[in-house]
Amino acid sequence: MSFLDSIAAGLSLVGNIEAFLALFVGVAIGVVGGAIPGMSATMAVALTLPFTFAMQPITGILLLLGVYKGGIFGGSIPAILIKTPGTPASSATILDGYPMAEKGEAGRALGMALWASCTADVISNLALILFAGWLASFALSFGPPEFFTLILFSLTIIAGVSGESLLRGALSALLGLLLATIGLDLVYGTNRFTFGDPNMMGGLNFIAVLIGLFAIPEILAMVWHPTAHVGKTRSLGKNWVSFADYRRSFKSIVRGSFIGVFLGSIPGIGAAPSAFLSYSEARRTSKNKENFGKGEIEGVAASEAGNNGVAGATLIPLLALGVPGDVITAIIIGAFMIHGLQPGPMMFILNVDIIYGLFIGLIVSSVFLFMIGSVAIRGFKYVADIPKRILIPAVLVLCIYGVFAVNNNIFDVGVMFAMGWVGYLMVRYHIPAAPFLIAFILGPLLEDNFRQSMLMSGSDPTILVRGPITWFFWTLTLLTIVAIARAGVRAVKNNPLLSGRSGP
Amino acid sequence: MTQRQVQLRLGGGALIVAAFLALFAIPQWVSSPSNVGNIVLSPLFWPYALAGFTGLTGLGLIFSGLQMQGTDEPVNDPIEDTGAAWLRLAAMAVLMGLTMFLLPRLGMVLTSMLVFVASAFLVRTRHPITAIVCAVIVPLVLYAFFAHVAGVAIPQGEFLRLP
Known part of the structure; x- marks a missing residue:
């Protein structure tokens, strides 16, 4: 199927009001959910998931992707206005966003956060479209030993960082x-820890x-x-972001977006390190570096670009390899599974219409994010007033x-309480x-891949190092362990009192 | 609870879990056919391997905890009345147990209404009237969506039958 055919197939799937409405509603839910302190984008996506059961697969997944995109931006609103990040990734936005709010420039900071978020979102989505297909075609040559080493590497890095x-x-x-x-x-x-209960024979319900x-x-x-959440909301002020502000910060936005794309495509790293790295790079290279931390608009732009640049890129390992890179993509993989779809290289052959439908939806989501974000900035007061x-x-x-609703089973409610x-x-x-859920x-x-490898080789373990791809993932796994352990040991030497916070 | 205590307790807990799995849980609750020729392919292999790695991680946590310098800085934010907080948590555990007991008897809508009110008062809401109004509306709206839009057979209970 040619590229144009694939786009046409995708368009035929999402070219209806229902799909775009789901995306629009998803972005709106995400922005509001991310903006409520203590809610977080993760919780918003998790709580929206049950509503997708009755939808068409593409519509349900677009709804969740909308919540994801909206939630990541929404987290910056309370970060700037009440110094409480709606998502952990928005922590870097506080560094300059809140000082701007204190100076009466909250509206300008939020406007820049929105523009930087949308720009980074577009760049991240384009990276997804460019790289996911390429990576999936490469992954088609993977057998069980390669998948085993890939998953082992993913779990190691997720556990480590x-x-x-x-x-x-x-x-x-x-x-x-x-x-x-x-x-x-x-x-x-045969039974494993089922205690003879039929409810446990299929394993615990993922949702x-x-x-x-x-x-x-x-x-x-x-x-x-009960009173840990109380905060004071700042007013938006009279100043608004200008095109000159955007142009001045453009280099930091693009750099932050690429940092987000790179870190987002590696399973486990997530948006928070990307936002901080983007922020520190912007401060290092900026002409106004002495203003950083005191209310510099370029700092807000850089951290938001780093934060949102991750959103599309985390879908690269999910769609191409079937490996969720963070908790939100782990929830989204659940939505795929509920609808009988298995993300991974074969999906680019069997369900190419869904893949391209998602790409089209993601591009449109950036436009929706800009529209809804503009309204949400002004309406945050009402969101903040919802009694927690x-x-x-x-x-x-x-x-x-x-x-x-997943299985019409009260047993699952008990599992949820226990897991709570x-x-x-x-x-x-x-x-x-995150490592717990992704490992689950x-x-x-x-x-399965380990045992298939053993069956293939007649229980000869050397099959797990059978070629360059397995060597590559084993090397990455070892490098990850060594790098994280070294960083921990160095942190202990530098500050023994903080050893528990950063040690291995 | 300090960082050192957290690390040592986690290490000790991991060792106990590993020992419990290896010595009791896996032999007792994981069954394997008698004709499995190779141990690597046995259903027992993976749980034993994981139990072994959990034990090693526990040892690592204890070792790193012992390396830590003593500091009194608590890892969690302190709160004013710890006794009341524990009581609220215990009450929440009871509420969850009651939910499981009541769901098949009262049905999901009535149980959810009770859960809403109980949990709102448990977190000491400052809007009791709003809480009661929401306790009626939210479960009904969710019932309407899941029963009539998503087609889920929501348990109705013995006392209230909704359309």
Whole structure:
């Protein structure tokens, strides 16, 4: 199928009001969800997921992608106006955004955040369109040993960079892998930790695990400390962003977008490091470097570009290799699975219309983001006024309905509650939840590819190093472990009191 | 709880989990056919391997925890009344248990209404009237969507039958 044929197939799938409406609504939900302090884009995507069950696959996935895109930008609104990042990735935006708000220039900062976000979003989407197909065609030559080493590498890097230490990330990933062993054995069909309960034979429901892990701990945190969220909203001020501001910051925006694309395409790194790296590069090269941290508009532009540049790029490993790069793409892979689709190289052959439909939707989402973002900036006051202690019970009820709706099974609601307590313990003990969830998703794939490799080779382990692709991933895995361990040891030497925060 | 305590407790916990899995849980709750020729292909291999790695990670956590210098800085933000916070958490656990008990009996709509009100008061809402109004509206709206748009068979319970 030629490129034009693929675009035509994609257009035929999304060229209807329903798909674009879902995308529009998704961006709106995401902006509002990201803008509510304590909600986060992740929670917004997780809570929207159950509403997609009744939709066409492409419509449901576009809705979720819209929430993702909107949520990443939405997080910058409270970061600037009340010094509380709506998403962890917006933390860098506070550095210059909040000082600008204090000077009465919140509207200008938010305007620049929006322009930088949309520009980075377009660049990131183009990178996705350019690289995903190429990577997928390369991955078509992968066999079970190559997939095993790829997944192992992905889990290693996700465990290493997601939290405060490699060991806690590894523990989280191992617990996720252990949880994934529940159910019938993939080869022999024997029971593993099912306790004779038919509800457990198919394994734990993915949606129940993810909502339990990411939404319920927020509720429990609110129960533990009901007044932790109170903040003061700044006014927008009279100044607005100008084209001259945009032109002055353009270089930082483009650089930040490429940093976002590069880091986003590596599983596990995510938006927060990208935003901080983009910010520090902008400060290093700017003519106004002494103004950074005191309310420099270029700082807002750089951090937002780094933050949003990740959004399209995280879909590259998801679509091309079937490996989710972060928690949100892990949720989106769940949406694919619910609709009977398996992201990965074969999807570029079997479901090319869906792939190109998504590409078209993503391009349009940047336009929607600009429109909705402009309105949301002015309407944030109303969003900030939603009482959190009414919102949280509503979220709990929504979780119960949403999880039940997956399989019409009350058992899943119990799994969600149990995973909620596990997630809350992980928060209290500073164990990152992302490696747990991604390992839970990739666990069966990892084991399956390992056992297939062993079956292929007659249990000869040398098949796992059979060619350049496996060597490449083994080398990357070892390099990742060495680099993270060295960084940890260096941090301990430099500051022994902080060793627990950055040590291995 | 300091960083050092967190690291040591996690290490100890990981070791206990690994030992429990290897010595009791896997032999007891993972079954394997007797004719599996190669251990690598056995359904037992993967859980044992993971238990082994969990034990190693636990040892690593304990070792790194022992390397840490002592500091009194707590890892979590302190709150005013810890006793009340624990009580609220315990009440939330009871509420979740009650939800599981009531869902098949009262149905999802009535149970959700009770859960909404109980949790709103548990987090000490300053808008009790709004909470009660929302407790009625939110479950009904969700019922309407999931039952009539998504086609989900929402449990109705013994006391209330909704269209």
